[in-house]
Amino acid sequence: MQDSIYKFMKVGLIHFMAYPQVMKGEGPILETLQKIAEDDFFTAVEVSWIKDAKVREKAKKLLEVSHLTVAYGAQPRLLVKKLNLNSFDEAERKEAVNEVKSGVDEAYEIGAKSLAFLSGTDPRGQEREQAIKLLVSSIKEICHYAKSKGDLGITLEIFDQEIDKKCLIGPAKDARRVAAEVRKEFDNFGLMVDLSHLPLLGETPEQAIMPVKDFLVHAHMGNCILKDKEHPGYGDQHPRFGIKGGENDVKELTEYLKVLLNIGFLNPQNPPMVSFEVKPLADESSEVVIANAKRVLREAWIKI
Numbered sequence: 001m002q003d004s005i006y007k008f009m010k011v012g013l014i015h016f017m018a019y020p021q022v023m024k025g026e027g028p029i030l031e032t033l034q035k036i037a038e039d040d041f042f043t044a045v046e047v048s049w050i051k052d053a054k055v056r057e058k059a060k061k062l063l064e065v066s067h068l069t070v071a072y073g074a075q076p077r078l079l080v081k082k083l084n085l086n087s088f089d090e091a092e093r094k095e096a097v098n099e100v101k102s103g104v105d106e107a108y109e110i111g112a113k114s115l116a117f118l119s120g121t122d123p124r125g126q127e128r129e130q131a132i133k134l135l136v137s138s139i140k141e142i143c144h145y146a147k148s149k150g151d152l153g154i155t156l157e158i159f160d161q162e163i164d165k166k167c168l169i170g171p172a173k174d175a176r177r178v179a180a181e182v183r184k185e186f187d188n189f190g191l192m193v194d195l196s197h198l199p200l201l202g203e204t205p206e207q208a209i210m211p212v213k214d215f216l217v218h219a220h221m222g223n224c225i226l227k228d229k230e231h232p233g234y235g236d237q238h239p240r241f242g243i244k245g246g247e248n249d250v251k252e253l254t255e256y257l258k259v260l261l262n263i264g265f266l267n268p269q270n271p272p273m274v275s276f277e278v279k280p281l282a283d284e285s286s287e288v289v290i291a292n293a294k295r296v297l298r299e300a301w302i303k304i
Helices: 029-038 053-066 075-080 090-110 125-149 172-183 195-201 205-215 250-262 286-303
Strands: 010-014 044-047 069-073 114-118 153-157 189-194 216-221 273-276
Touching: 010 069, 010 286, 029 044, 029 053, 044 053, 044 273, 053 090, 069 090, 069 273, 075 090, 075 114, 090 114, 090 125, 114 216, 125 153, 125 172, 153 172, 153 216, 172 189, 172 205, 189 195, 189 205, 195 205, 195 216, 195 250, 205 216, 205 250, 216 250, 250 286, 273 286
Parallel strands: 010 044, 010 273, 044 069, 069 114, 114 153, 153 189, 189 216, 216 273
Antiparallel strands: none
């Protein structure tokens, strides 16, 4: 591709994955966010909860100055607290919904354009249908709450169903069902695909993207380790591209971006946010892993 990548998408980075020490809403949030804001390779950033109101206010100011498009990831709020939006226990489900609503409040506070979350665990078997109904109910409540306060987009990220997070959503066919049902009432809802999760789901880019293309609003780029269960990066840990034993590198990212381009998701009229979800292993530097991702994207884009 000869045209600039920025013509077709807003290149983002997930702050709380690149710097996992801030995953719990604490730690060096401002210092690490400053590094992303100073890097003009990125035109977007995804942040998560910031527990300290004073830090949150400073982060908001930093993001305003940066001219970055901002998205909010509520996934850490649910994962850290082990909350489930499709729980059969009504009190637990409500707790999960309220947690995401708190994320909606924070997202508006810091000027985010969208908020993403994940479904709860997959109950398997015959209970799956009921779990999908409960998830749809939870999403509708979140969408209604977000819409009552402004124009924040609400996004369900598709995760693995059997390997690591073991989420209800899940396979592309189920994601499509949920999205179609929610969209009947709420136009502020959409789906997110993640290259990191495709090998864990056993889906190719075409299999993962084509069924949900009409509902797709956001995408992630990353890697996973599937074959070596003893590897510290096994499962949904988003290791760097090209890691030994990993599933994704330049070739896989190229194929993924081609599909996104072919369906018109990547487009110059309304460039979507496409973010790196990469996390350093214990002995790796965040900055080097981020640089790795940038190099891989540049090489993949040339090959499209």
